[in-house]
Amino acid sequence: MSKVELIEKMAKDANLSKADAGRALDAAIAAIIDTLKQGQKLTLVGFGTFSVSKRKAxxxxxxxxxxxxxxxxxxxxxxxxxxxFKDAVNKK
Structure with a gap:
């Protein structure tokens, strides 16, 4: 699935315009990146945890x-x- 396809699905499922769904997705990605840049962890309960780690030289x-x-x-x-999230993906 591409970003465009994801935006279309979000727009359809949330009853939003594609432009609104695109802005929402871009804002969510930007918020995740900003949080990680600050060295913080971002936890979305039920979905997962984004974090950063140092890889040594x-x-x-x-x-x-x-x-x-x-x-x-x-x-x-x-x-x-x-x-x-794992359970939802593994459900047959």
Whole structure:
């Protein structure tokens, strides 16, 4: 499903215009990103938890040449699905 398809589904299910659904989706994504940028956790009960973690610097290998390269430390986003979300996806 693409972002456009998601917006269309949101608009239909919530009885909104596509423009309103698009703005709502963009606002939700922006709020998640802003929260994670501040190093905070965002928990949506029943859906899951968004958080960030630090990945340490490490050595890697260039797959073409085999040369050792330095991979810098990075802050990476994480998502852990909630139990209700897992159950809903696993229901047959």
């Amino acid at each position: 490490r050595d890697g290998r260039n797959p073409r040449t085999g040369d050792v390269i330095k991979i810098p430390e990075a802050i990476v986003p994480k998502f852990v699905p909630g139990m209700a």
